[in-house]
Amino acid sequence: MGSGTIGQSWCALFLAAGHQVTAYDPNPSRELEIRAFVSNSEASLRALGYSNAGSLTDFCFTTDVVKAVEGAQVVQESAPENLALKTQLYRLIEPVLDRKSTVLSSTSGITLEMLQTCFFDPSRILIAHPFNPPHLIPLVEVLGNESTAPDLIQWTLSFYEGLGKVPIELKKSIPGHIANRLQAVLWQEVLHLAKEGVASLSDIDRAIVNGPGLRWAIYGPNQLFSLAAGADGLEGFIDHLGPSFQDWWSAAGHVELDTDTRQFIKRNYPSVDENERRAIQAYRDHLICRILNEKKSENRVAPGDHLNPPS
Structure with missing residues (x-):
């Protein structure tokens, strides 16, 4: 929900992982942008082991936000950082959401408490903030609170782990996250x-x-x-x-x-001009994939990653 740079990147990842994706944006030209992004990201995602990378078989686009969320199990909201706009979208989609649907906001600057005021049932929304570009960078910062449905934080962490991400749970709300x-x-x-x-x-x-x-x-x-x-x-x-x-x-x-x-x-x-910008971005993505694959080739937890605070 929201198909700018972050939303397009999420689309590419979800499709590469084999999920059905319906993208929403009020601007109809976003559909072509998403299709181009998915195509352009295919090589990087295939290098990371996503066998469905580049496939648009399970993709559709709509400018109707209500249609976009009908039947959805997960709504990844990446609308602009405008609380009034997000409130408007949330109020439109909440009546048609499936009872078990989860709304995950990519917001970087709006607090969870502010987002929850946009819902009649605040238990179903969490913050799930990616690091740009989301289809490549593993980090997702996940935040719930006392109003969040029981077990939903753990479910969300497991959902992103299933996508190959590295989610971490924030214990406290703070602007900008970590x-x-x-x-x-x-x-x-x-x-x-x-x-x-x-x-x-x-x-x-x-x-x-x-x-x-x-x-x-x-x-x-x-x-x-x-x-x-x-x-x-x-x-x-x-x-x-x-x-x-x-x-x-x-x-x-x-x-x-x-x-x-x-x-x-x-x-x-x-x-830099547009051609050089694209070359720089391609070089960045290429090296990110090489680093991630090198770490993955170790096929083990990095020594020290298991450390927990003393009890």
């Missing part, structure tokens, strides 16, 4: 460093790609910092580098996305 907040903080420091003349935007990108970014595809910062201290683990890391980190946190920059910053970005980061 991954977006982390990359927002990083980007703010990137812009601060560039505006302070420490390095160019392009070179800061290179520093990330050829430094910590390589490690982040394997482990998160807690595990990496624990490894860095050897047998002393994370406590040893804090003992050794904690004071430096505290200084860096205190000196972290604050940047507003105002006219000055936007003009700075425009002057200092090169724009």
Whole structure:
């Protein structure tokens, strides 16, 4: 429900996984865009093992949101980040939803509590926020609360695992969820460093790609910092580098996305034409697939992924 960039990506994944998909958008031209996206994503999804990648046999499109959800078991809502619009859509679809239907919102900025006010029965909606592009990146951030139907969070986690995703459950509602907040903080420091003349935007990108970014595809910062201290683990890391980190946190920059910053970005980061943009995107998707397949070829849980907090 909603067929922009995120919705199109979800369509490609659901079809590749063998599901019947009805896409809704008020703009009829979206149908051709979805069909093109599904076709263009076939190679990447086949590389990841989805045998139905590129198939449009089980696809249909409608500009009628009520028809779109009739008989649906799952509604993946990816409408624009506008609460009034989402409210209008939810009020239209709720009377015709199957009793066991689940609505999963891709929203990144609207809280679950706000979405639940749009429903007479708030127990059937959860947040299931993907990371772009959803058809390739495994992460899905899932959030329910005390109003959510019993067992629906676990069902949702299992649903996405069945699609080959890596869902995580958020225990608390917070704007931006987890991954977006982390990359927002990083980007703010990137812009601060560039505006302070420490390095160019392009070179800061290179520093990330050829430094910590390589490690982040394997482990998160807690595990990496624990490894860095050897047998002393994370406590040893804090003992050794904690004071430096505290200084860096205190000196972290604050940047507003105002006219000055936007003009700075425009002057200092090169724009590309459509052909080059597509080439960059294809290269990104190709390497994402190679990384994911390399991790999958290990055919085992990564050492450390099983770790839980001490009881």
